[in-house]
Amino acid sequence: MRAFNRFYTRVIGVLQAGMHDLPYSLTEGRVLYEVAHAGSLETGELRSRLDLDAGYLSRILTRFDGDGLIIRERSAADARKHLVRLTPAGREAFEALDRASTDDITRLLAGLPEDGRERLLDAMRAIRDVLDPPAGPRTTLIRPPRDGDLSWVVHRHGVLYAREYGWGRDFEQLVARVVADFDPACDALWIAEVDGRPAGCVFYIRKDGTTGQLRLLLVEPSARGLGLGRRLVEECLRHARADGRERVVLWTRDCLTSARRVYEAAGFRLDSQEKGSENGIEVTEQMWSVDL
Amino acid sequence: MRAFNRFYTRVIGVLQAGMHDLPYSLTEGRVLYEVAHAGSLETGELRSRLDLDAGYLSRILTRFDGDGLIIRERSAADARKHLVRLTPAGREAFEALDRASTDDITRLLAGLPEDGRERLLDAMRAIRDVLDPPAGPRTTLIRPPRDGDLSWVVHRHGVLYAREYGWGRDFEQLVARVVADFDPACDALWIAEVDGRPAGCVFYIRKDGTTGQLRLLLVEPSARGLGLGRRLVEECLRHARADGRERVVLWTRDCLTSARRVYEAAGFRLDSQEKGSENGIEVTEQMWSVDL
DNA sequence: CTCTCATGGTTGACTGAAGCAATGAGTTTA
DNA sequence: TAAACTCATTGCTTCAGTCAACCATGAGAG
Numbered sequence: 029m030r031a032f033n034r035f036y037t038r039v040i041g042v043l044q045a046g047m048h049d050l051p052y053s054l055t056e057g058r059v060l061y062e063v064a065h066a067g068s069l070e071t072g073e074l075r076s077r078l079d080l081d082a083g084y085l086s087r088i089l090t091r092f093d094g095d096g097l098i099i100r101e102r103s104a105a106d107a108r109k110h111l112v113r114l115t116p117a118g119r120e121a122f123e124a125l126d127r128a129s130t131d132d133i134t135r136l137l138a139g140l141p142e143d144g145r146e147r148l149l150d151a152m153r154a155i156r157d158v159l160d161p162p163a164g165p166r167t168t169l170i171r172p173p174r175d176g177d178l179s180w181v182v183h184r185h186g187v188l189y190a191r192e193y194g195w196g197r198d199f200e201q202l203v204a205r206v207v208a209d210f211d212p213a214c215d216a217l218w219i220a221e222v223d224g225r226p227a228g229c230v231f232y233i234r235k236d237g238t239t240g241q242l243r244l245l246l247v248e249p250s251a252r253g254l255g256l257g258r259r260l261v262e263e264c265l266r267h268a269r270a271d272g273r274e275r276v277v278l279w280t281r282d283c284l285t286s287a288r289r290v291y292e293a294a295g296f297r298l299d300s301q302e303k304g305s306e307n308g309i310e311v312t313e314q315m316w317s318v319d320l
Numbered sequence: 321m322r323a324f325n326r327f328y329t330r331v332i333g334v335l336q337a338g339m340h341d342l343p344y345s346l347t348e349g350r351v352l353y354e355v356a357h358a359g360s361l362e363t364g365e366l367r368s369r370l371d372l373d374a375g376y377l378s379r380i381l382t383r384f385d386g387d388g389l390i391i392r393e394r395s396a397a398d399a400r401k402h403l404v405r406l407t408p409a410g411r412e413a414f415e416a417l418d419r420a421s422t423d424d425i426t427r428l429l430a431g432l433p434e435d436g437r438e439r440l441l442d443a444m445r446a447i448r449d450v451l452d453p454p455a456g457p458r459t460t461l462i463r464p465p466r467d468g469d470l471s472w473v474v475h476r477h478g479v480l481y482a483r484e485y486g487w488g489r490d491f492e493q494l495v496a497r498v499v500a501d502f503d504p505a506c507d508a509l510w511i512a513e514v515d516g517r518p519a520g521c522v523f524y525i526r527k528d529g530t531t532g533q534l535r536l537l538l539v540e541p542s543a544r545g546l547g548l549g550r551r552l553v554e555e556c557l558r559h560a561r562a563d564g565r566e567r568v569v570l571w572t573r574d575c576l577t578s579a580r581r582v583y584e585a586a587g588f589r590l591d592s593q594e595k596g597s598e599n600g601i602e603v604t605e606q607m608w609s610v611d612l
Numbered sequence: 613c614t615c616t617c618a619t620g621g622t623t624g625a626c627t628g629a630a631g632c633a634a635t636g637a638g639t640t641t642a
Numbered sequence: 643t644a645a646a647c648t649c650a651t652t653g654c655t656t657c658a659g660t661c662a663a664c665c666a667t668g669a670g671a672g
Contacts, residue, residue, distance in 0.1 A: 029429075033335065035452065136451075158443075159331060160327065179474045179476075179495070186468055186471025208497035210493065212489070399638055400650075616672100618668085629659100633654085640647070
């Protein structure tokens with residue numbers, strides 16, 4: 029991590045060096061940025077956003093005012109406070125700055141291989157998500173599948189169960205078979221999204237007679253505790269009723285305790301279980317069902 | 321990307337703020353770091369590594385010398401140059417600095433959720449790999465499959481072909497079926513690695529009689545041009561011979577031009593082709609074979 | 613209504629980081 | 643051996659940013 033910090037400090041340094049021909053320091057640029065994006069802003073707000081010293085900010089604003097980039101005026105509500113907004117000249121200065129920065133980044137990105145940009149942006153998003161999880165309630169959504177979801181399902185099952193329970197090839201193939209046999213004409217699949225990215229899934233499979241089967245319920249560790257498991261199961265049962273089923277069954281293993289709680293809450297009851305083994309690991313297969 | 325830069329500047333700032341009780345500036349810390357890691361270093365080398373002004377560096381070194389952290393001595397080979405190395409006190413100062421930095425990072429990481437650390441480090445590695453690809457020749461390897469590879473195969477096929485050719489659910493299910501039907505007792509799979517990470521694959525499927533089939537040849541865009549496709553196909557044919565096959569066949573589509581070149585180079589010839597359509601997109605299915 | 617105190621902004625003085633340029637010691641080359 | 647060059651040092655300067663004193667305004671108590 030420290031190696032990365034050293035490295036990235038240098039990257040940022042290189043990008044900023046490219047902007048040295050413009051007459052604004054980094055901090056001044058940030059001020060312009062904030063004011064440009066807010067339209068009109070109290071200086072106090074500006075100060076706290078950029079974590080600047082009041083005196084320093086005052087001087088910067090005085091200079092900007094002198095250069096005709098901004099207009100400062102007293103707040104009508106509280107004459108102690110000042111409001112700041114950009115003049116046309118200020119907006120132009122901001123846009124020049126913005127353009128210079130965009131150019132630098134474009135130049136950097138242009139030197140990258142095909143898929144590099146995407147990987148870069150993915151990784152950056154991941155870092156932000158980890159270090160500074162978006163505060164407010166995360167937006168969740170249960171939706172029908174799209175292209176790409178099936179391979180996502182296989183991949184995440186493989187990765188997560190390998191990590192959490194050590195299940196290997198047999199399990200991956202089992203998942204692949206379910207996905208391969210999935211028939212959109214009579215089966216169904218829902219994907220749970222958190223903030224626009226897949227975070228869980230469940231399959232509904234139409235069995236013979238009046239029975240349906242729930243399969244491959246998964247919720248990403250990072251998305252647990254949001255009630256997605258419950259909603260996925262509910263969606264599945266609702267669909268089963270609409271599909272004329274009288275009963276839904278599912279297979280699971282005793283080690284999947286959090287899934288079990290979801291099944292119980294949805295009305296499933298344990299019908300039978302038997303011990304088996306996979307790759308030398310003891311597992312207890314369970315069969316659950318619910319009457320609709 | 322700019323949002324990330326702003327964000328990460330703040331992260332680095334926070335980490336450095338935690339070290340403010342120590343009497344060294346960021347640059348001084350970097351100097352200590354370089355000298356500590358190099359053992360003994362010419363000041364010129366130091367200057368170019370850290371990209372410092374000669375005067376500024378001279379002053380820093382003078383101060384360090386005064387504080388008894390380093391020893392400066394003239395180079396025996398060229399008395400204009402100076403050599404710098406740490407005194408025991410200097411090493412101790414460096415270690416204190418190092419410890420403070422480690423502590424800060426540990427504290428930051430401790431506040432993260434379970435899988436966060438891993439995602440963070442993965443993402444950081446990805447960013448470095450993209451922005452500053454390890455120079456020397458990349459190490460490549462063709463190896464038998466491990467746990468997790470099957471789901472990787474499904475996932476990358478789904479993602480890459482969706483991106484490059486717009487193939488969707490049908491193709492994902494086709495791949496899933498191949499993976500589900502894969503029988504390690506008579507079939508085979510090889511994974512190509514670049515720098516220790518999966519970058520390609522190929523399946524060998526034993527067909528009836530004396531025929532084998534090559535399936536799901538894939539090389540990541542970032543790993544193309546390294547000859548991995550050729551090596552995967554060779555591995556597959558070698559195995560087919562060892563498995564007593566007289567002939568290996570494969571299906572492909574005419575739009576996969578780079579794969580075609582690999583097949584031709586390996587001795588495959590086009591047997592037949594027919595037009596079809598998938599999701600409304602025209603495709604030409606081709607059948608190739610090679611006699612062993 | 614006015615006095616007091618809190619808040620917000622401004623200004624002057626100051627510090628530390630860092631760059632520039634002149635200087636001098638030492639080295640290489642014509 | 644003199645000229646050209648390299649390298650470290652030092653004085654001067656700039657710039658970013660902090661601190662503290664000060665002034666204007668607003669809010670609440672008597």
